Amino acid sequence: MNPILTIILCLIVVNIFIRTFKKIKIPYVISLILSGIIIGGIFKDYIIQGNESIIIILGDLGIFFLMFVAGLNSSKKMLKTEEHDSLFISLFAMLFPFLLSFLIMPILGYSKITAVIIGICMSITAEATNVEILLNNKKLKTKLGSVIVEAGIIDDVLGIVVFILLSLFLGNSTIKDIIIMILVLMSFFFGLYMQRIKHYKVVSKVEHSLNHYLIPFFFISMGLNFKLDALWTDPLLVVFVVCIAIIGKLGGTLLAKFFVKLKIKQLYLIGWAMNSRGVVGLILAFIAFNTGLISLKIYSVLIIMAFTTTLIFPFVISLMIKSDKNIMNE
Secondary structure, rough: HOOOOOOHHHHHHHHHHHHHEEEOOOHHHHHHHHHHHHHHHOOOOHHHHOOOOHHHHHHHHHHHHHHHHHHHHHOOOOHHHHHHHHHHHHHHHHHHHHHHHHHHHHOOOOOOOHHHEEEEEEHHOOOOHHHHHHHHOOOHHHHHHHHHHHHEEEEEEEHHHHHHHHHHOOOOOOHHHHHHHHHHHHHHHHHHHHHHHOOOOHHHHHHHHHHHHOHHHHHHHHHHHOOHHHHOOOOOHHHHHHHHHHHHHHHHHHHHHHOOOOHHHHHHHHHHOOOOOHHHHHHHHHHHHHHOOOOHHHHHHHHHHHHHHHHHHHHHHHHHHHHHHOOOOO
8 A cells, every 4th residue: 555545544543533532531542542453453454554664663753752742741830738649649659550560470470571561561650641631520720630640740750760770771672772762751851841832822733733643653553563362362361460550559549548648538539540551651561562571462461451541540530520529629
């Protein structure tokens, strides 16, 4: 197929998903993950047809712009009184799922390296997705909203730093891979820095263009290596990893009760919010697979884990907010 036609078809399909999911208030990242799996995986032979190299090049560019947009949409401003709570919640919400993976996965026969990679991807929080859901519920500028977004930023940054250090320690990654990971982190911070001019129309238009015309190619590139067959060989592993991911975030957040003054029901809500994965975790899984740190099966499982947890949490959060109008500000 003509490369230009492939690119056009990919963009048409992706934007249909984006518009459809937006109408039913499903997180933006879910539409991208699903369209990436469908285009890059299930219907690859019909849509891409030999143009994989072009998709991969566009996908590599998409990684950097995806992290830039994630930083641009992160809320670095917060209520000063919530800094203490955010720090402890982020640390426990990151460490607990990481430890669960590190302790349990080797028992199931997987290497410690695989356990660590899974743990890091479980520890990530899709902070930008949290912002999207909180905005939809008009709860971003609240006490808990402040805690959620700040804790998410800390988890994202720590996860990337730990992943880079792990790659350096193992020596599996080339200099090119390390440079890419450092640039990924820098792209995120550059997005944070550029928030000061986000209100300008030109920045808004650039962000819109990136979201609809370049960033989707990262998810399509991600889908090229996604294999449903790899999941069917061990379906219990998928269920197990998803359960560990959910329990890890909820358990870690609730353990922070000993160090914060928030109520249990508030920590429970935050725990579900911290369960959103998405962008950063998927990028780390993508890099880990490409550098040989994890197998195809584990890579596919991590995609399903990110998809499932990010799909579930908005419904739980919205339900809890509707059933308790004051929970975000108590």
